[in-house]
Amino acid sequence: MPERVDRDGTPAYRFLGVEVTRREAAFLVLGVVFLFVIPDIASLSDSLQLSVIHQGLLFGFVAVGLNLLLRHTKLTSFGHAAFFGTGAYATAVLARYAGVQSVGLLLLGAIAAATVMAAIIGVLSLRHTGLYFALLTLAFGQLLYAIALGQSALGGSDGLPIRPGPANQPLLFGTAFSPDVYQVLTYYLTVVVILIGLFVMYRITQSPFRNALDAIGQERTRARFIGLPVRRYVWAAFVISGIYGGVAGGLYAVVRQYVRPEGTLFFLRSGDILFMAILGGFRTLVGPLIGGVVLVFLQDVGQDITQYYEFLTGVVLLILVYGFPRGIVGSLRSGGIVNARLSELRREPSVLSTWGRTAAQSIERKVTAALTSLRIILFGVD
């Protein structure tokens, strides 16, 4: 039962180790209810497709896992699609060659495969930090992509279907459902998995383990001096984050009933996953999930209006990097630069002309400086 506690003067409730104020609790309940009614909203509206939201949630879930590394250990993994793909392909292989039919068993297989993969890649790449780490994870991810593309047992570029044995689709609770029902049921399964995953991640962020990771992220040498087993902790975080990818990959395979190398393992996917985390706000818990839904939704809409949707994504990212570096959730919670400017503008509209003048001046200054630099680079100093 919820227990009342006091947090900095505001009353809060603690339940299963989750401590929330009344307002946060309201948001939480609202969010969960919203997740559960999405299939109903999607059935009413044409523009909103359940499969798009579903896919967004799955990729967002990978981003939640990635965020454990990004937020606390300051390690940027550019190869998280590797774990997503491992999970998806493990599911496909189990269904195709071992004839596993139950969704639960398939997901367990995905988790096991992703854990092993994360353990191996972690050992090889975690000796390094910073860009070297990003580069290594990307290289390993691309290696897996190449393997999936090259092995005929894995279907090559055609991919593999997930249709175990005589059944047309994996079985939920030992029963075969009609495709419509199957879609909705797997969606609810995803929501449940995501809620559990978020809960586990919340508990991790409340634990001493998180503090240790923070310390490692800030200053590795110092963390080692105070006795933290740095490499083992970072490796554990990497494996946990890989498991999130594997779960999402397994679910993706179960839902789509088809895996292809481009959709699951290609390095643009890894990029997408990283940007979901940043788009949603990588300093927050649920940010990456929201970022995932928003990015996948935007790409889906973009694909409908223009064939140049990569460009569109690029522009969104540019706006993000310069205007809202804290992401959607981060900017909503604490006003960023844009919020501050907006409120200033609301108070005093004439401030616009001052901004215009400063902008013009700074552009002029920069152009002059650029021309000087160009002259010096071309002709030297004198």
Next chain:
Amino acid sequence: MAVTPTAALVQTLNGIQFGFILFMIASGLTVILGILDVLNLAHGELFSLGAYTAIGVFGFIIGIIGPPGDGVVGTAVFILAVLAAVLVTAAILLPVGTLFEAVFLRQIYDRDQVYQLVLTFTLLLILLDVKKFIWGDSSIRTDAVYSAINAIPTSELVGLNYPTYNVFVILVGSAVVAGLFWFFERTKTGRIIRATAIDREMATAIGVSTDRVFTLVFALGAFLAGFAGAMAVPPTSATLEMGTNPLVLSFVVIVIGGLGSLRGAFVGALLVGVIRSWMITLYPPGEIAAPFAIMALILLVKPEGLFGTWGETA
């Protein structure tokens, strides 16, 4: 399968040729990494932009001078024209690199590294669609340069049937390698760049403008990538996704050679090129995995790469 000495020689030459192309890409990437501390994910796109641009420039220049004339003079003129076209292509890439560094990247050096990664990835996405917008979805190619240069006899003189264009790439590649080492060892600008790589603050203290060095280095990287693209495109065709593989292989090269090490990039590129090419005859499925296998081995044995960090020696 028995491998004849001739076949082995041909595969080795192919590997060396690919290694030189790879070096031109990886050297820019590694120098940017060593000095700006930025992993330029768009480097492969700059390479493919170079390839696309080169097809246009080749067409234009061959349109002016026509097919190679008879005799040594005609051939020499044609080769010089091709080289000029390659240089023009690379020069077109210069402003792309300069603008990107000076306008976008410079604003966010003080932020978390992940934002710089995002920004170069943004450039990758944008360049991808810019190429699609200008040149369309389907691949494009030019045969004129490849067939004209292959018509010049070189390897036939020693009784080997090997495309002259590949020999041309090896020669030009060697010149680029020599030029780069000369630039970083002997010229003042090159030494300033290396000084900045060794100690950024100290370089600022003795009056080096790091802003300028950064722009210069990024522009140099774009130049080299464009050069590589122009050299690589005649035997094949330019496709939208041609940038990915060289980018990832350059990562492998950088890891093998050592972060930011030019010498390491050279050794790594040739190693990757030759081994990959041997694999094509010995064990085809291993072609993709072999470079990564070398990388994993080096990581386990010598995690800092064959040549360590760049700066002290080029």
